[in-house]
Amino acid sequence: MKKKNYLVLTIATLLAIISIAGCGRKKTDIDQWSRINSEKRVIVGLDDSFVPMGFQNKSGEIIGFDIDLARAVFDLYDIKVDFQSIDWSMKENELQNQTIDLIWNGYSKSPEREEKVLFSDEYMKNEQVVVSLKKNNINNFSDMKGKVLGAQNGSSGYTSFEAQPEILKNFVKDQTAILYDGFNEAFMDLKSGRIDGLLIDRVYANYYLSHEDNLADYSIISGGFDSEAFAVGLRKSDKILADKINHAFEQLRESGKLAAISKEWFGEDVTK
Structure with a gap:
């Protein structure tokens, strides 16, 4: 009987630990900039077949306009960008569950999406x-x-x-x-x-x-x-992170880096 009670208690304790850990991973009401800046790593979710924004080349390397832009933005903060392929139809769920930190892959801003995510400043027009x-x-x-x-x-x-x-x-x-x-x-x-x-x-x-x-x-x-506009998708709580991205956009625009990335991929400056 004691052995059975001990087993039940052990299982209950493990489930409690797993539950607490899971809640910690899925907490979305705290701005994540401090964590990202401390870890010097940010995870971008993308559909890796969306040329020329973010896609795999023949060697399996993820390249594209948004790839270069994301790296240029976070280079200003000495933060490494990891790119993670996701099911595009589940992108907002991946963001809220903290599987990824950002949706950045030709992500169009819309009223429907604004109900779920916080958007950075727009950086390109599309239709x-x-x-x-x-x-x-x-x-x-x-x-x-x-x-x-x-x-x-x-x-x-x-x-x-x-x-x-x-x-x-x-x-x-x-x-x-x-x-x-x-x-x-x-x-x-x-x-x-x-x-x-x-x-x-x-x-x-x-x-x-x-x-x-x-x-x-x-x-x-x-x-x-x-017509649509491309922007970066963030969790609603990540306002500081959004400000950091927007500030980087301004710096890259003023330095000419943003236009240079655009010309490399499109042959002209198509950014806003």
């Missing part, structure tokens, strides 16, 4: 477009009537697609879209004819298609979605 093969004869969104559309799961484009059905959703087949975790697979399906159009960020479309040998085979169609 949602539809990419299609020219042979499909799609020249505007209404030409997608009865056609199959693809989109990225959890993307701002898909959010706009659902929130403003009159712009595109009401035209496409079954008023829905085939959802992809990343755009690489989506482009393969576009090439093979499984989908007729792909809803995508213009910055991704421009970069991806500029590196295709058959660029002339594609069309990029603008529609009625509002």
